[in-house]
Amino acid sequence: MRIGMLTQWYDPEPGPASLPGALARGLVARGHEVRVVTGFPNYPTGEIADGYTQSRRMDEVLDGVHVRRVAVYASHDGSTVKRMANYGSFAGSAYASGLGALRGVDALWVNYSPVTIGLPMFAQLRRHGTPTVVHALDLWPDTLFASGFADGAGPGRFIHASLDRWTNRMYRKADKVAYISPGVGEVLARRGVPTSKLAYAPMWADEAAFQFSKPSDDRSSFEVPDDHTLLVYAGTLGSAQDLSSLVRAVAQVRDSPLTCLIAGSGTEEEGLRTLAKGEGATNLRFLGRLGRSEMRHLMAASDVHFVGLNSHPLAKITMPSKIQSILASGRAIVGTLEGDAADVVRAAGGWTVAPGDVAALANVLREVADAGRDDVIRRGAAFRRVYDKQFSYSLGVSRVEALLEDAVAGRCP
Template identity: 30%
Template structure:
């Protein structure tokens, strides 16, 4: 089987889509699939082309045995919708030619959405190559963009919705990253086959019982400090202000400290808020590589997983959950709906608090920090749940057999 993965985001970038797709590609290759990737020059999340990739229109490389074909993309660090669309459509254009002339023959094309518009390139390539289109939806777009206020143009929203529906119809298989996404698409297209392709944990990479770390000592934290970790994009959807407000409530407990690691559009704003609130119990760190994450997580006592209180996010499962589960780190989950049902009610991997409710978050932090036994129990249950349902090896194996059905 020859599989072409078409995605705007791929390592060496760090992020949910990047890690998930690469981990899937590596595992499918081990199962005998000939996997190739067409992607953009790496630039996320700083919106700046990485060193070593600049001033190049195209490039070929190999990452962990996966052949990767890169093409030019327009990049500007701007929140303007025009600049964002130029970013998306530049890669739609260049990815089409990279896929047509450079990637060879394919039996199936797996297209990652968002960005939704990349589906245009994927659809045309599927026709030229006579390959089946597998459309992988990690976020319901344009619905999420509208509800977050990122796109307000009715014309653009209408065109995007028609494109979304067309791509679903033209695909031989539609995949959804969450059960909520699967349910949404299945409800709108009852005759379309929709497959649940969840994110998961690389359990062979995250080994909590073997992890050693000097991270606390290196950054001046004491062994009695209770460290709460947030790692990921510093964006609008996450509602990270709840962490700063909870930290304000906990100023009288100096051993409780919040670690915020990552980059994103609200990076400067959040740091400014920290200064305004005079918070000495919140520290910001740059993102680290995947190889460094086990040592970082091994130094933490709990993870905070926040999202804004929107109905849209009741079907969301933040990818940062899985690393914490794998490392036996209990989670404080500020997400309602599917994530709460899976990881709190079923998996018993942590405690839930109402999204954007800083008083509720502070209360759960105090509860965990005062009960080491509870932390250990929740952490053990987290790992067990990940092993049972969210092992990336199992996820890839099941997906491989689903692809075999389509190819036949």
């Protein structure tokens, strides 16, 4: 097939933004022609990546994938106005300058987040009627409001209603709607998406970056004692990740053989550093944002990872992409989690407590430290087996490929 992809995020952008590129390469490897419409890379720094100069549009071929890049307002800071400008600029540019690259495709995969991508999607459907799979990697408008964009009163109520109508139209126009966690599928069904359209298609990890045989004993660069269990948090330092609970809990177990390293940056970084100092968390250090090779080294050195989400209705159906990355790396997880994410962690043999329960988290961290590295390493091997059975890259590409084929077949007389 000739497959089109609409996604604001694409290589060389890292983390979750790299997943569409992995999908494109996987489809090419299976004999498909793939054409991508995306923006100039600027995530997560908000600056155009080295090697690119922004213009109205640019075509390139990456790993056999035909990529058209269109202009975008580059910004990823905390400003709501700038965030909306970033989302909206890509939608407008893709509509005006990108769709020519999708002429003649047999099927279209749409990265549903952010939902402003509906603009070029609707235009593609109007012009060419392309069979379309919408992949709900985030649940909108819920995600936007959970981030504090607006409340449910006054103008916020109008915005919420408008986005509801917009997303519902995307569901109606799509031939298939894929979702990444069971809870999201249930919500979409309650919102009127026919079950015949819905399909479970969880995301995968960059397996080449996160595959290690066992935790590395070379931890000298991180100054971690040989007999300490190394707990790592890597990702955004924001309000949604329940990191204040982690800092307070780690401070309570500073007499245990456990060291915690936090890698990343975000709006809460300064506050978390202040909190750690005030709590006396001498067994915790902040590493800042790390490069790709440094992050790989940290993942190899780690024994166990923390994943947290604040208590919010959306958190119960959220599946953070870092869970798949940690599973693929063969590491165990300690989490302040509820719902779907907690189910995955517990089924793999990890530990979960309620978001915000510092005392319970401290008890778990003490248990992890006292059990020692060998026990944590054993649990990590079970996490990798869960990844291979449920979330592997090969399985993920097969699921999307089948949905695209079903979308095309559903249009045949």
